Amino acid sequence: MAEPFDAVDVIRTKRDRGELTAGQIDWVVDAYTRGVVAEEQMSALAMAILLNGMSRAEVSRWTAAMIATGERMSFAGLSRPTADKHSTGGVGDKITLPLAPLVASFGVAVPQLSGRGLGHTGGTLDKLESIPGWRAALSNEELMSQLDTVGAVICAAGSGLAPADRKLYALRDVTGTVEAIPLIASSIMSKKIAEGTGALVLDVKVGSGAFMKTAEDARTLARTMVDLGTDAGVRTVALLTDMSVPLGLTAGNALEVRESVxxxxxxxxxDVVELTVALAVEMLAAADRPADPDDVRAALADGRAMDSWRAMIAAQGGDVDAPLPVAKEATTVVAPSSGVLATLDAYAVGVAAWRLGAGRARKEDPVQAGAGIELHAKPGDRVSAGQVLMTLHTDTPERFARAEEALVGGWSVVPEGAPGIIPAPLVLDRIA
Structure with a gap:
């Protein structure tokens, strides 16, 4: 059967800054998934989209076309409302771990379909897999049952959700088109909309350790994703949050689980508590179960959130009371002089943790559960000469040299009273 469109015509339209029709978009996404549109043709189209952008209608239709290549889940049968959260990724960003059980403790189901880390940003599944026995792969039946009984699930997304995205993501990775905002937005939102959640809160990171380095780019991405969610009938809100400094005091899998507990x-x-509470308040409001920040903090203080965490981990085979893995080797970075820690660059810490074995360069690479970095000071803290600023952990000590190299220039100590760097507020903006 003849194809209704021609790939070269579609590429030319976008190359010449034209707007793709709904029919062109539906066809090209489906045909690429089927293998009719060649990799080099989709590469050319992705580059044209990167350079010339897409209108709201185009991005919305592109996202719908990606969803249509796979299955859609529905949580309509659950006895409680659903809310999910997605972070664009950062360093030390372990927020999903305490957030999902915290929100579940208020009677809202949290279906958190998560991914693995790549490069300097950590993956939620890698973190949780450092808990002995815990498993990421659940069947749809297991996922539904756990949402009904425990209220929170963090697991791997099934291969049936938006298969076009998996293929296109791999292509963007090798063709210099990862940064195309329409393609980032549709990649994230196609999976979240197909997942079937009723409400979605986006944590869009800004700064050196984030994918989006400037507030302007982050705001554009957030606005695009909020519009996509709204157009698809999902109540969506985004917070722009700072990622110029690592979140919390740990970067690395088991280290971050310990901090989450x-x-x-x-x-x-x-900072971890502040962001967890802010996102929980947004998720509960979006699910029509509003709670103020004091109520949310109380659920952390009185053990309700911890009860949900223990039930969630145990339901996926994890031994909640087992000791977490500890790396075999450690070394330290110390302050050269007394003063104030002025800067601590998230990207430098993320790359160092990755080089220690906490992350991967390719999808198939293994990660070390115990590898990573503990921070003993954050910007604004007074430090003394010789004081330990960071402890580096790995099972393979030959990695220390390259990790230490990544940290060079990534932090600075200034004399007390010197003009320091004023830390950015954690939540920079809200987009609804």
């Missing part, structure tokens, strides 16, 4: 026990670093 501290938050669930009513402690943990102030």
């Amino acid at each position: 501290e938050v669930l026990a009513g402690g943990g670093p102030a």
Whole structure:
């Protein structure tokens, strides 16, 4: 059967800054998934989209076409409303771990379909797999049952959701088109909309450790994704949050799980707690179960969120009480002089943690559960000469040299009273 469109015509339209029709979009996404549109043709189209952009109608239709290549889930049969959260990724961003059980403790189901880390940003599934026995792969039946009983699931997305995205994502990765905002937005939102959640809160990171380095780009991405969610009937809101400094005091898989458990026990670093609470308040409001920040903090302090966490981990085979893996080797970075820690660059810390074995360069690479970095000071803290600023952990000590190299220039100590760097507020903007 003859194809209704020609790939070269579609490429030319976008190359010449034209607007693709609904029919062209539906066809090209489906035909690429079927293998009719060749990789080099989709590469050319992706580059044309990167250079010339897409209108709201085009991005909306492109996202719908990606969803149509796979299955759609429905949580209509659940006894409670659903809300999900997606972060664009950062360094030390373990927020999903305490957030999902916290929101579940208020009677809202959280179907958190997560991914693995690549490069300097960590993956939620890699973190949780450092818990002995925990498994990421669940059947749809297991997922539904756990949402009904426990209220929170963090698991791997099934291969049936938006298969076009998996193919296109791999292509963008090798053709210099990862940064195309219409393609980032449709990649994220096609999976989230197909997942069937009723409400979605986006955590769009801004800064050196984030995908979006400037507030302007982050705001454009957030606006595009909020519009996509709204057009698809999903109540969607985005927070722009700072990622110039790592979140919390750990970067690395088991290290971040430990810190998340501290938050669930009513402690943990102030920035991790602040962002967890802010996102929980947004998720609960979007699911029509509003709670104020004090109510949410109370659920961390009184053990309700911890009870949900224990039930969630146990339901997926995890031994909640088992000791977490610890790396075999450690070394430290110390302050050269007394003063104030002025800067601590998220990207430098992320790359160092990745080089220690906490992350992967290719999808198939293994990760070390115990590898990563513990931070003993954050910008604004007073430090003394010789004080330990960071502890680096790995099972393979030959990695230390390259990790230390990544940190060069990534932090600075200034004399007390010197003009320092004023830290950015954690939540920079809200887009609804």
